[in-house]
Every structure is written in structure tokens, then in C-alpha cells.
Amino acid sequence: MTFARKLFKKLIHNPNKIWIMDDNKNISYGQVLADIDLLKEKFSKNTLNLKHKVIGIAMKTSYDFIIADLICLKEQAITLPIPLEFDNTQIKSLLNNVQIILVRNDSDMNRLTSILPKKPIMNVMSGKMHKGNNTHTMECPNLLHNITKIIHTSGTTSNPKGVLIKDESLNILVHNLLNVFPKNPLTYLSLVPLSLLVEQIFGIYCTLLSDGKLILPPESLADFGGYESDSEAYLDLIRKYQPNFMYLAPRLLEDLNKLASIEGFKKDAYYITGGAKINHETLKKLDHKGIKIYEGYGLSETTSVVSINGPDDRRIGTAGKILPHLNYKINEGELLLKGSTICAGYFTKDESSCDIDEEGYLHTGDLVEIDEDRYLTIKGRKKNLLILSNARNISPEWVESKLKHHNVIEDCIILGDGKDFLTALILGAKPSKITSIIHKVNSELPNFAQIQNSINIPDIEKFKRKYFTVTGRPRRSLIHKEYINDL
Structure with a gap:
């Protein structure tokens, strides 16, 4: 069918x-x-x-x-x-x-x-x-493969790529997700753009096939893009409708954690997050307050979700278990995936497009660890690796995660490819605090990975609007290109 x-x-x-x-x-x-x-x-x-x-x-x-x-x-x-x-x-x-x-x-x-x-x-x-x-x-192209959607995803340039999604892939993915999700009818509040495939899957298809409900935001409210300076209107909607299932962008999670009171938020809800690096201290604090967050991981090239934490087997700090329709292997730290939800190719592409090898494995470009129970932990992006002038390879996500442990830092980007040292672009922290934070972080890092320079970004909203994707991922190549002279 x-x-x-x-x-x-x-x-x-x-x-x-x-x-x-x-x-x-x-x-x-x-x-x-x-x-x-x-x-x-x-x-x-x-x-x-x-x-x-x-x-x-x-x-x-x-x-x-x-x-x-x-x-x-x-x-x-x-x-x-x-x-x-x-x-x-x-x-x-x-x-x-x-x-x-x-x-x-x-x-x-x-x-x-x-x-x-x-x-x-x-x-x-x-x-x-x-x-x-x-x-x-x-x-x-590839109409013989029963293409049903073309989904945008970030490219190395400012122009996005188009990923070809098969009908069979949607069928299998939604079926397996509903086996992981809570078994009661799902009531979903949609806040991020429905142009995102994962929001279509969660909001439209999973609610319909679970006999659930879909709540749409007011016409006057813009789709949440991850860079808004004030999340209060979106958090108010969650309080008002109390959905038992929804995707929460990492930025909304951070703002939820800052609230003095979480009264009005449903404590047994299945809140999913992913798309950008999550501060695990934030997840632990929300957990202590009674709000459980379930991390997941996915790519447009895999019809969105690859792995997710379920309500009965959640592990904070991991992206959950790889879904059963996918086979995987790890090659030099990189996750390779094969299965029925792998895309049929690209409508438009560039050099950042994922390769599918002769065995049918998609090379994700993500550096991971997977334990014996299939729980996935993301370590960084292979293509994001910075190669310093001393030939040292550094994953920027590794250093960024150290900085993000400090709650005064809203976000950060590590640069330094081809340079002698690393530079941190810091969003959210007062300049007077940056030096001491970097000193503490450097004490936890080997010499070659220490931060020697920092740039404070005062206008966070403007910066994120230009340099971050809708799901909260930094456009690293664009940031590097425009800040190279400041390094």
C-alpha cells in the first residue's frame, strides 16, 4: 500500500x-x-x-x-x-x-x-x-524510484540542496517511529516550519496515523526559526495547549530551562530535540524539574530520523537507538548507513552532498560512537574537522561542547582551519566573563586544542539569522569565509 x-x-x-x-x-x-x-x-x-x-x-x-x-x-x-x-x-x-x-x-x-x-x-x-x-x-530524475518529496538541506554555499525522498521510505520510517513513540494518541504542537521533513513526519503523518491531533500556531506567529530573541510566545503556546508530543528546537529548550517556573508544562510529554548540539547540563536540569527531553539524530538523506530515544529506554547524552530498518558500520569514526530510508539522490547538489558507495552505504560525514545496544553518540562532523598549520586535526564540536557547559554562553563557533591556533566566536556572554571561561576551558584541553583568541558577538539575533540554519546548525563555511580576516 x-x-x-x-x-x-x-x-x-x-x-x-x-x-x-x-x-x-x-x-x-x-x-x-x-x-x-x-x-x-x-x-x-x-x-x-x-x-x-x-x-x-x-x-x-x-x-x-x-x-x-x-x-x-x-x-x-x-x-x-x-x-x-x-x-x-x-x-x-x-x-x-x-x-x-x-x-x-x-x-x-x-x-x-x-x-x-x-x-x-x-x-x-x-x-x-x-x-x-x-x-x-x-x-x-529517478521517477522510477517512486519519488514523493524533494527536501531542502544545507549546502556548502548559501544555496540549499534538494534531497529525493521515496514513498517507501516515508512508509517504513513512520511505521517504525510509531513503534518507538508512546502508544497513546499523539497530540502535537507544530512550531517549526512544516517545510522541514521531520516536522511533516511528526506533525502531519504520525498524528494522523496514531489517531491523534495536530495543533497549528496562530496565523500571527512566525514559524520558530531558532534565532528569535524572545521565545515567550512559543512557550506560552506549549503551556496553553499542553501537547503530549512535539519537537523542541535546542534554543527553545535553553529558554525553557531559564524559566523561573515550569508550571503549566506537561511533565509526562514526549518532547523530542535534535538538529544542533544540545547542552547536556540543560537536559539534566530539565530532567530534575520533571521535564524529560528525548534526543534524536537524523539527516534529510535518511528521510530524517536515524535514531531516537524512546520513552522506556532513554539515555541522556546519546541520540538514542538506531532504528531497526537501518544497517550501519563505522569507518575511521564516520557513520555509514544502509537501508530502506536512504534517499534516491539529489535534485540539486554540491560538494557537500553525501556519497553513497558501491555497497549502498550512505557516508554521513558524522563522527560517532555506537555502543552494543545501538545507542548513538555524535562526536562531530568529519567535514568540519579543522586542520591547524601544525597539521593537528581538531573537531570544533568537541571544543564548543566545553564552552557550552558554561550557561552564560548561549552559543559559540570554533574557527582555525589553516591557522596556528583556534579562535572562538562567543554569543551571549559578557566580555568581562569570556577570558575566565576560556582559561577554565583551556585547562581541560590539550595544548594544541586550546583557544588563543576570541571574538564577542553582541547582536545574537542578527548573527543567527544570517549564519545559522532553521534547525540551529551553524553555517560553518560561510562563517569561516566572512571571519577569516579576523582570525
Whole structure:
């Protein structure tokens, strides 16, 4: 059974069941089906045929996004969702080869038509159509592999790559995740962009197939991007709705830990985190307060989740157990993965793209340790290794983790490739405290890995907006390029 058929079987079977809460409106399975039919009529009026077309979805997290995603699955289209936070160059690089672009308001339509004036663009709310002149399109490669999605992921340049996701991969991954997750119906609050595959999997597919509910944020609230200076509005939503299941970005976890009181937060909830390095002291403090956080690890190239801590077998400091559909081996510290959820390749790629070898193993580029129980610990990125002028190799994540043990440091990036010593970019700490913190950290490091220089970043929000991904990962190559003269 295809993944789409599995989802629609659930929708058709119980049309009166409430699934989605959108701005305090309860939306049933039957209403979802009716709205899918309504959108299909708008496509017909504009003579749009979706089958085997690559469809760009340029929308914030919303009910409209979900309807667009489901109709594309049903009509055997290939979706390429993008976050509207991307700049115009990034949007153009990803959507330049799609056949149709879907938006949900005139403002977004005006922006997209200015970026890609030759593309057909439709407003799913009004049915308004910009017909364009669709001459520069490309059939999605590997259609024989049943591609159902193309997911953006960071590249070495500012332009993201597009990863080809198979229908079979979604089917198997969601099935195995539901075997790990709590067995009761999942009530999920979506805060990060639905353009992220992991948010689609958790928020849309896992809630539907577990007979759960999906709570969408208010229209007035932007998708959480990890760099907001004030997380209070997002934390208030968690207090209000008390979901029993959700993804919490690392930045939200840090802000949750800073609260004087955690009253109103559900203590038996299944809160998942990952995507960026987590301060384990933060996890331990939240644990002491009664809030358990479950770390996971994944890549777009593996249809998102590779490993995750379950409610009955959590180990703080690890990314949990590798899921059973994946085989693994370690080569010189690097994690290699093989299995049914490995991607079918790339729609667009660059030199940072992962290699798949002759045996079918994906070379993740991540340096790891795995114990006999399949628990995974991430040590760093192979491609992030800094090679100093003295030929010493240093994983920046190793040194950064030492700095992040100090709560006054919100974040940091270690630079030094090709240089004589390491430099730390420090976010959040007062300049008067940086020297003493570095002195303490250096006392725990060998001579060759000690920090000899530091740069204080006063405007954290501006820096993260430019140099961090949506999931909180630093764009290291861009940071190195722009700060090389300061090292």
C-alpha cells in the first residue's frame, strides 16, 4: 500500500473524527477531504495536472500547507516545500526547476512572481493564477524510484540542496517511529516550519496515523526559526495547549530551562530535540524539574530520523537507538548507513552532498560512537574537522561542547582551519566573563586544542539569522569565509 493510500484510508474511515486545531477551529477528517476536493477543483479551473509534476510549496506552517501536501501525495506529485525565511537567491535556486508553485496569499505570490516570473504560481486560497511561461523546467530524475518529496538541506554555499525522498521510505520510517513513540494518541504542537521533513513526519503523518491531533500556531506567529530573541510566545503556546508530543528546537529548550517556573508544562510529554548540539547540563536540569527531553539524530538523506530515544529506554547524552530498518558500520569514526530510508539522490547538489558507495552505504560525514545496544553518540562532523598549520586535526564540536557547559554562553563557533591556533566566536556572554571561561576551558584541553583568541558577538539575533540554519546548525563555511580576516 502506498503511503498516500494509507493516509487517505485513515481519513475516509472516520470522517467525523477531529484531527486539526487551527486558530481554535476543530477540523475533522471529513472537512480535510472536502477541502482537498475544493483545491482539486481550483486546479481543474486553471487546467493544472499535478501527476508526476514537481510542485513547489512556498507557505508558512498552516492548514493550507497540509491540504497542499496531502493533495500532492494523492495525485502522485512530487512536493518541494521551502521555508519563506529563505532569501530570494535560495528560493530561486530550489524552485527554478519545478513545474508549479503553490502559495497561500497575494503577498507571497507577488514575492514569488518577482523571483521566478516565468513559473506558474497559484494562490490556493483564492485560486488566483499567475500563468507565467514555464519553459525552463526539468522532469524529476529517478521517477522510477517512486519519488514523493524533494527536501531542502544545507549546502556548502548559501544555496540549499534538494534531497529525493521515496514513498517507501516515508512508509517504513513512520511505521517504525510509531513503534518507538508512546502508544497513546499523539497530540502535537507544530512550531517549526512544516517545510522541514521531520516536522511533516511528526506533525502531519504520525498524528494522523496514531489517531491523534495536530495543533497549528496562530496565523500571527512566525514559524520558530531558532534565532528569535524572545521565545515567550512559543512557550506560552506549549503551556496553553499542553501537547503530549512535539519537537523542541535546542534554543527553545535553553529558554525553557531559564524559566523561573515550569508550571503549566506537561511533565509526562514526549518532547523530542535534535538538529544542533544540545547542552547536556540543560537536559539534566530539565530532567530534575520533571521535564524529560528525548534526543534524536537524523539527516534529510535518511528521510530524517536515524535514531531516537524512546520513552522506556532513554539515555541522556546519546541520540538514542538506531532504528531497526537501518544497517550501519563505522569507518575511521564516520557513520555509514544502509537501508530502506536512504534517499534516491539529489535534485540539486554540491560538494557537500553525501556519497553513497558501491555497497549502498550512505557516508554521513558524522563522527560517532555506537555502543552494543545501538545507542548513538555524535562526536562531530568529519567535514568540519579543522586542520591547524601544525597539521593537528581538531573537531570544533568537541571544543564548543566545553564552552557550552558554561550557561552564560548561549552559543559559540570554533574557527582555525589553516591557522596556528583556534579562535572562538562567543554569543551571549559578557566580555568581562569570556577570558575566565576560556582559561577554565583551556585547562581541560590539550595544548594544541586550546583557544588563543576570541571574538564577542553582541547582536545574537542578527548573527543567527544570517549564519545559522532553521534547525540551529551553524553555517560553518560561510562563517569561516566572512571571519577569516579576523582570525
